[in-house]
Structures are given as structure tokens and as C-alpha cells.
Amino acid sequence: MSSRPELQAPPEIFYDDTEARKYTSSSRIIEIQSILSERALELLALTDDGVPKLLLDIGCGSGLSGETLSENGHHWIGLDISQSMLNVAVEREVEGDLLLGDMGQGLGLRHHVIDGAISISAVQWLCNADKSSHNPRLRLKAFFGSLYRCLATGARAVFQLYPENIHQRELILTSAMRAGFSGGVVVDYPHSTKSRKEYLVLTCGPPSISTSVPKGKGEDGESCSDDDSSEDEENQTVCISDRHRPRKRQKISKRGKGREWVLKEEGTYEKQRKCCASRHKIHSSETKAPLLIIIWHCSWCSHIPFYISCLWRMACC
Amino acid sequence: MRLITHNMLSSNIKGVTNGFPLRIEAEKVVEKPVEIDPKFLKNMFVKIDWKALVDASRIMGYADLPDEANPSMLELDEFLQKFHHALLELHLEEGALVCPQTDRRFPVIKGIPNMLLHEDELFLQRGVSHGGGGTPKTQSRTFKYLDLNTSLSCA
Numbered sequence: 021m022s023s024r025p026e027l028q029a030p031p032e033i034f035y036d037d038t039e040a041r042k043y044t045s046s047s048r049i050i051e052i053q054s055i056l057s058e059r060a061l062e063l064l065a066l067t068d069d070g071v072p073k074l075l076l077d078i079g080c081g082s083g084l085s086g087e088t089l090s091e092n093g094h095h096w097i098g099l100d101i102s103q104s105m106l107n108v109a110v111e112r113e114v115e116g117d118l119l120l121g122d123m124g125q126g127l128g129l130r131h132h133v134i135d136g137a138i139s140i141s142a143v144q145w146l147c148n149a150d151k152s153s154h155n156p157r158l159r160l161k162a163f164f165g166s167l168y169r170c171l172a173t174g175a176r177a178v179f180q181l182y183p184e185n186i187h188q189r190e191l192i193l194t195s196a197m198r199a200g201f202s203g204g205v206v207v208d209y210p211h212s213t214k215s216r217k218e219y220l221v222l223t224c225g226p227p228s229i230s231t232s233v234p235k236g237k238g239e240d241g242e243s244c245s246d247d248d249s250s251e252d253e254e255n256q257t258v259c260i261s262d263r264h265r266p267r268k269r270q271k272i273s274k275r276g277k278g279r280e281w282v283l284k285e286e287g288t289y290e291k292q293r294k295c296c297a298s299r300h301k302i303h304s305s306e307t308k309a310p311l312l313i314i315i316w317h318c319s320w321c322s323h324i325p326f327y328i329s330c331l332w333r334m335a336c337c
Numbered sequence: 338m339r340l341i342t343h344n345m346l347s348s349n350i351k352g353v354t355n356g357f358p359l360r361i362e363a364e365k366v367v368e369k370p371v372e373i374d375p376k377f378l379k380n381m382f383v384k385i386d387w388k389a390l391v392d393a394s395r396i397m398g399y400a401d402l403p404d405e406a407n408p409s410m411l412e413l414d415e416f417l418q419k420f421h422h423a424l425l426e427l428h429l430e431e432g433a434l435v436c437p438q439t440d441r442r443f444p445v446i447k448g449i450p451n452m453l454l455h456e457d458e459l460f461l462q463r464g465v466s467h468g469g470g471g472t473p474k475t476q477s478r479t480f481k482y483l484d485l486n487t488s489l490s491c492a
Contacts, residue, residue, distance in 0.1 A: 072377040074341070074384075095377065095425075097342050106449050117342040121452035125459055128349035128452055130357055133384045153456050162459075166349065 024184065030150035035081070035102035044082040044108050053140060056217065057088035060138040060178040063206060063221050063234060066094075073135035076170070078123055078179075079142025081105040083114035089138070090115040097134075099123060124159030129170035137167060137177040143220070144181045147188045160192060164199035171224045177201070179220040189218075196222055209238040338429045338448050340393050344385055346450070348436035348443075350458045356436055358389035359443070361396045365431035373421045379411050381424065394423040 025034050035043065043049055066073055072093045077086050080098025082105050089096045096116035100106055106118050121127070124146050146163060147156050167177060183189040193205070201222035208217040221233050348356030391402045401419050403410075410416045434443040434450055441458070444451050 070376065071380045072374060074345075074381065095341070097345065101453075103449075107447070110447055110449065117338050118449045119338075119342070119346075119452050120449050122454070125454050126349050128347050128356065129345050130347050130386070133345050151456075153459075170345075 024182070026145055026148055026184065030148070031079075031145050032101045032103070035105045037104045037107075040082060040102065040104040040108045043105070044084065044112070050084055053084040054088050056140045056180045057085035057138065059208065059217070059237075060085070060140060060180055060219060061088060061092060063178045063219055064136045064138060064176050065234070066136060066176075074133070076127075076129075076134045076137040076167075077116065078127075078137060078139035078167075079145070080109065080116070080118065081142075083109035083112060083116065083118070085138065085140045086114050086116045099127065123163045124154070126162040126166035127170055129166070131169050132172045134170050134175065135172055136175050137171065139177075139179040139181075141180055141182055143179045143192060144183055144188060147184070147191060156191065157195070160195035161198065164196050164201065168199045168201060168224060173225050175224050176203075177220075177222045177224075179222075181218055181220060183218065192220065196220065200224070204233040206233055207236045210236060211238070338445060338450055339425055340390060340397070340427055340429075341381065341385075341424045343393050343429070343434070344390055344424075346434070346452070348438070348441065350436060350439055350441060350454060353436060353438045355438060358386065358393065358437065359434040360437055361393050361429060362433040362435060362442075363397050363429055364433075365429075366397045367428045367430050368422075368426050369428055371425055373418065375411075375417055378417055378420055378424070382406075382408060382411060382420070385424070390423060394427065397427050397429065399423055399427060 025031075028034055064075075072095055075089055075094050075096045077083075077089065077096050077098040080086050080096075080100050081102070083098060086096050086098050086109075097119065098106075098109070098114070098116050099119045099121045100109075101120070101122050103120060106120055109118055123142070143163075146160050148154075149156055171177060181192065183192065189205070196203070201224065203220070203222040206219040206221050208219070209215045219236075343359065343361065346357075346359055348359060350356065387406050391404060394400070394402050399422065402423050403416075406416070406420075411420075428448055429445055430448050432445045434445060435441070436443070
């Protein structure tokens, strides 16, 4: 059952008042969010000197992930596009500062001031074009470019994301690399379908020892949490309901049926001996210039069908 | 919004070369006391634009910060206290942030600045979309079949 909020509506519309409240009152979502933020914070690999850092939470929503940051003593600035989510965050009296903004428009922050950035299940929203003026590539470019500028040298950014397919992952990764980040994807529990989690770990600056990507959890397949509770497993992703957006372009994926099928069809017609003056054409798209067979069943010639097979070159028509 | 965030924010409207600092229009300022953390303040001091912080705190009604500051002052408890108060305890609850170059107002409601830009203020223009090579291909294919059909019916 696929149920991706990204496919349902733009974030500022999807997370309306009811959805924002629902999101924040679900103990399951709270738990998942805090686990994800814990892990993201761990992957940030902040220097362990007891000095609180100034972090950025991109797509902070109602501040669930920010709470984890506060618990660890850090100060944070949260950015989200949904006013309703931020209202809930205000009600919950989160400690960080909140900004209403669109990450695809670029972050309006000063250069080299932020010690690290996390983002929980948010960056994949950038792959959608919700308005005619949206271009995912440009929005990703604006986002990663501005993030790179505002992070201090050597600082890390960790994004937990749910890419819809391999192309989205590639698009996000390439945009990050083009902005100058080094790093890669860390996959936790890669063998599990439900508890598999992807983190994009990026470091500001050229590749070095410190920029090496840490290992994912459960890569050996032993500590895979997939086994423990099957009912919980079902609920591992933070999604709500199913609503598909109609596909704009239908891909023609049907392969040509081949010569054998064509011949078989011919045989069937021969057996049936249809008397009506029907014309049946069979396309075979196996070759570039398709074989077009026209079968005429003629009523005057009483049950004697004759075949005209001719090769049509597509271009000459 | 605390002044620490104000000190980080700059306007990223298209064509703006220096969007920092955003001018504050304060309508409602609240103070929320928090525990002082000298380590964090020392870490932040190097990143803070002092002049912007002093100006902002004066607009918010707190004038105790000195005009100039240097790292040696961080050893003084009195200075730390003031710095802490201005940076982390003053909240701009209602008002606006104004871009210094274009005078565009970013309203602050319930402590949340609305930094959403209009489409004409975006840095990135609508570009030519890439990777859409699939569409014309399929279209041309359909046309060819259409041609076939028409030519057949004509014959």
C-alpha cells in the first residue's frame, strides 16, 4: 500500500490544521520522528565538547524533531512551509525559533553561521512541482546552494528522506554534489522493506577523512528490526492515506507481440472465416518498419479470404 | 523570534546584494527567561554580527549592550548576562522584518516571520526543463500511426 503525502497535495496545503494536529497527536508518528531525529543527530557527528550548537531543522513541522535537538542541549532554528504545522509548534512551546519559509526558494541565512542541519522526511517534497513556476531541479539547486553557504566549513547536514524512486534519489544526490557537498547515502536496515531508512549525509567542503560516510545500521541483516513486531512494521512509514494523482503521461511499455503472434492471429481468422467485409490490421512493432497485414474477408468471394501483406515504412507514410 | 535568529537571517530577494541586517519593526516584544549558558555564548560570539545585534536590541527596547565588544569581555559575568538577555531572551512576537535594500516587509505573526517570497522575487527564473525528451518521441509515434490510418482509409 503506497501512501505518500507528497503525491496528495503540496505541503502547505496537505498539512492543514486538522492534518497538523493529527500528525502531532499520533504517538506512533512522534515515536518514529524522535527515533529518526536521534539517528540524524548521531550522524551529524557534532564535536563532543559539551558546547551547545546552533542547528537548522529544515521542514521542522510541529517541532517534533526539534524537541530531540533541544533535549540534547542544542539551539535550533526551524523552517517549514506549513503555517498550520508551525502553529502547532507554537502551541507546544518548542524551544527553537520558527520560520515560515519555502526551502525551494533558498534559505535566507548569513554565510557560515550554522553548525549543522537536519531534516526529517522533508527533502523529497522538493522533487514535486506543485506550481507551474516550480522546477524541481532549480529548487533543489537553490536549496542546496543556500544551505552550503550558510553552513560553517566542515559542518554536516543530515537528511532523512523517502525518495519515491531511484530517479528522485539520483536527482537529490546530484543537486547536493553540484552545490559542493561531499558525502553520500547511509541506509539503515537495508534488507527490510518497512524499517529501511535512508539518510543523506552531506559535509561542507572537499572530501577528506571526516567526510567519509558512516555505516548504516543493520547492514549485516542481523539486527534487522523487521522481525520483532509485524503489526508495528506496517506502520513504520509516516504516511496517512492513499490518493493517487492521475499520471499525466502514460508510458507505452507494451512490447510488440512478435511474428509468432501475428501468424497465429492469421490462422484464427482463417478458421473463423468471417464473411463480413472487415478489415483487420495487425501491427508488429518489433521491427522499426512494422509489418502491416491487412486481411480482407470478402462476402462476394464466399469464404475465400485473401491476404495482402505489405511492408509499410513508417517514414514514407 | 529571538535575536539570535534575527542575526542569522538575511533577505534573499532577487537582486538584493546585501540583505543583512533586516530592519525590525517591533509591535510586541516579550521576554522569556532562560538559563544562561556561557559555553554557548562564547561559541556564538564569533558568529554574531555585533552591530546588528546592538541595533536590533535597541529597537526591541533593550539598550544595555555596549557599542563595541571584543572576546576578552566574555570573561565578565555582567557582559555575559547582557549578551545572553539580548540574544536569547528577547522575543519579537508581533511586528515585521524589513529588507534593508528593497523595503519589502516580512510580517512576524505569533513570533513566526513569514519569509515566503513571491514568484517575482525568486532568484531562479523559470528555466528550460530538461529530460523531457520522452514526450516528443511518443507524440511523433502517435502521429505516424495516425498517418497510417488516414492513408489506409483514403485508399
